[in-house]
Amino acid sequence: MKTLNKPVPPGGTIGIIGGGQLGRMLALAASRLGLRTCIYNDTPDAPAFQVTDQSVAAPYDDLAALTGFAESCDAVTFEFENLPAHAIAHLASSVWVAPGAQALAITQDRLSEKTFVETLGLKTAPFFEVSSAQQARDAFAKLNGRGILKTRRFGYDGKGQAKVSSADEAAKAFESFKGAPAILEGFVDFEYEASVVAARGGDGGFAAYDPPENEHENHILRRSTVPSRLGAAKAEEAKAIARRIGEALDYVGVFAVELFVAKDGALLVNEIAPRVHNTGHWTIEACACSQFEQHIRAVAGWPLGDPARHADAVMENIIGAEVDAWESLSKGGALHLYGKKEARLGRKMGHLTRLKPLTKA
Ligand code: AMP
Numbered sequence: 001m002k003t004l005n006k007p008v009p010p011g012g013t014i015g016i017i018g019g020g021q022l023g024r025m026l027a028l029a030a031s032r033l034g035l036r037t038c039i040y041n042d043t044p045d046a047p048a049f050q051v052t053d054q055s056v057a058a059p060y061d062d063l064a065a066l067t068g069f070a071e072s073c074d075a076v077t078f079e080f081e082n083l084p085a086h087a088i089a090h091l092a093s094s095v096w097v098a099p100g101a102q103a104l105a106i107t108q109d110r111l112s113e114k115t116f117v118e119t120l121g122l123k124t125a126p127f128f129e130v131s132s133a134q135q136a137r138d139a140f141a142k143l144n145g146r147g148i149l150k151t152r153r154f155g156y157d158g159k160g161q162a163k164v165s166s167a168d169e170a171a172k173a174f175e176s177f178k179g180a181p182a183i184l185e186g187f188v189d190f191e192y193e194a195s196v197v198a199a200r201g202g203d204g205g206f207a208a209y210d211p212p213e214n215e216h217e218n219h220i221l222r223r224s225t226v227p228s229r230l231g232a233a234k235a236e237e238a239k240a241i242a243r244r245i246g247e248a249l250d251y252v253g254v255f256a257v258e259l260f261v262a263k264d265g266a267l268l269v270n271e272i273a274p275r276v277h278n279t280g281h282w283t284i285e286a287c288a289c290s291q292f293e294q295h296i297r298a299v300a301g302w303p304l305g306d307p308a309r310h311a312d313a314v315m316e317n318i319i320g321a322e323v324d325a326w327e328s329l330s331k332g333g334a335l336h337l338y339g340k341k342e343a344r345l346g347r348k349m350g351h352l353t354r355l356k357p358l359t360k361a
Helices: 021-032 047-051 064-071 084-090 101-109 110-119 134-143 168-176 232-248 292-301 320-329
Strands: 011-016 036-041 054-058 075-078 127-130 147-151 162-163 182-186 192-200 207-208 213-217 219-225 253-261 267-273 310-319 332-339 348-357
Touching: 011 021, 021 036, 021 047, 036 064, 047 054, 054 064, 064 084, 075 292, 084 101, 084 168, 101 110, 101 267, 101 310, 110 127, 110 182, 110 267, 127 134, 127 320, 134 147, 134 168, 134 182, 147 168, 162 168, 192 232, 192 292, 207 232, 232 253, 232 267, 253 292, 310 320, 320 348
Parallel strands: 011 036, 011 075, 036 054
Antiparallel strands: 127 182, 147 162, 147 182, 192 207, 192 213, 192 253, 213 219, 219 310, 253 267, 310 348, 332 348
């Protein structure tokens, strides 16, 4: 496995696997630091291709294309977590890759992720492995009447999830996943959702952003607001949870920990995202160093930047046809459009961040 012996200097090239909006905003941040980017995406129309020095359009398991890509990069990272393990191992044999294969393997699978979180002594919703319809029924019997069946892999924005309120429904939901391994989670009657976006440097340095409060609509993030309702002590507790997780994964780069805030104030870990995160987009305008710059710094072996917030912020996603109102939206705050051609239903087309004077440090 290749390591990074010295920081990638300005003029060096950061490789980014995945050419969606996260790859695009990473490339823009890298460019501001004088770094070049090479984006790898499995289709030729990637939003990030519009803003990068070099690009490769090839399947994610095309080892020859990955080799060529690795040769043109000084460091490689990801905008999404689902690259096949053998492809990651292939890349890591010839170029420094961050985050590492182990962090990706654990977080790609909901069962290994939640088990890992539990072994750290952190709280999660109750969860059970489900590999058969019978197991779905048995697991449901251990919950108190409501649960969510989730595929172990490849779920996002509510895809591969079903709410269930009986053993029969749990068994049927499992069958509708066509045999895909799953977990059944107890339904958490949370007060609200929050997240911590944090970074670890190659030297073990740690930096966390203030945790935003997050609202979802139709399983898609609608809005992130900082400060959240957590208050200073709980916000520190949330950051400490992220630190535990980052250290245990020996993580390098930015990651996010999604949390449920229970009615009694307890913080339950829902999910770890091994990448920059939608709930951290507000950091572009509200912080000295955005999550995108922070990730590039970590991957390139640079010192981490200052995550301090100099403003309150509300970030709203622009979803599907909402983007048609771009002209009036542009009057309302910092508008980011991702350069996607088709405004399909549920597709993230951009986001808008509004700043307000800082109320709490
Ligand atoms: P996930 O894909 O696991 O991040 O779930 C997407 C969203 O579904 C979360 O942000 C919650 O709003 C909701 N959700 C997921 N798991 C649970 C749960 N165990 N209890 C209640 N709501 C949940």
